[in-house]
Amino acid sequence: MDAWVWWLIAAGGLGIPLVLTAMPEFGMVAVGSVAAALTDALGGGLVLQTVVFAAVSVALIAAVRPMANRSRRRPPELVSGVEALKGRQAVVLERVDGASGRIKLAGEVWSARALDTDQAYEPGQQVDVVDIDGATAVVM
Template sequence: MAAWVIWLIGAVALAVGEVLTLDLVLLMLAGGALGGLVVALAGGGAVLQVLAFVVVSGLLLGGVRPLARRHLENRTPLQLDGIETLIGKTARVTRDVDHSGGRIALGADEWTARSQSSGETFPVGDTVRILQVDGATAVVGDALE
């Protein structure tokens, strides 16, 4: 079997292993294996191939991995995603809302809703504020709060 094929198999195996670990170490070693593959394709001997693997892996582990980890780990701490972005928005009641249910219109979307406490009711046409989202139901309160 040709040396470049062995390096290719090694690179693919390391990349697959990276998918399982998500630590960015095996991915950097896969890059090193690609360095060994290039040297093998260029006709370099086994010593040069291993040297290329060690050098490229070292550069990737020392230079690229810390930058990639910092980029992946430093998200904005209070970044809101998905339904969390709805909290605090106001909506119009389209079917009376009480603690057991109702409907609200939020832009072009219509949501099931319920009031936060059992004594609160909001008639059709009222403006309410979304306090939380519980599954597919918006928990709403008075918009003036």
């Protein structure tokens, strides 16, 4: 069997852990194997195939991995729905205790309850929204 076939078998073999583990490094090494197979098809010797395999694999890992790490560390740019309300401040409209109450949050009137059941907030006080439980804001 020609060497290029072995390189393609190696590329396919590296594709399996890529799919199973979602680690892009396996894909980059698989691309290096395909480059080595092309080198053999163009008449390059075993040493040149190995050098092309190593160079392409290392170059891809060195170029793509830092970009992937940067994008993974970046927080989501758009928060919407009830997630956007968490952490915001609201004004108490009706007394808020551990069971019930009303607040004005983002221009809307919400039912609310205190996070600490022993705590109560009087009308006019500012509170922080900790969570949204159904249609009820949990405040402190």
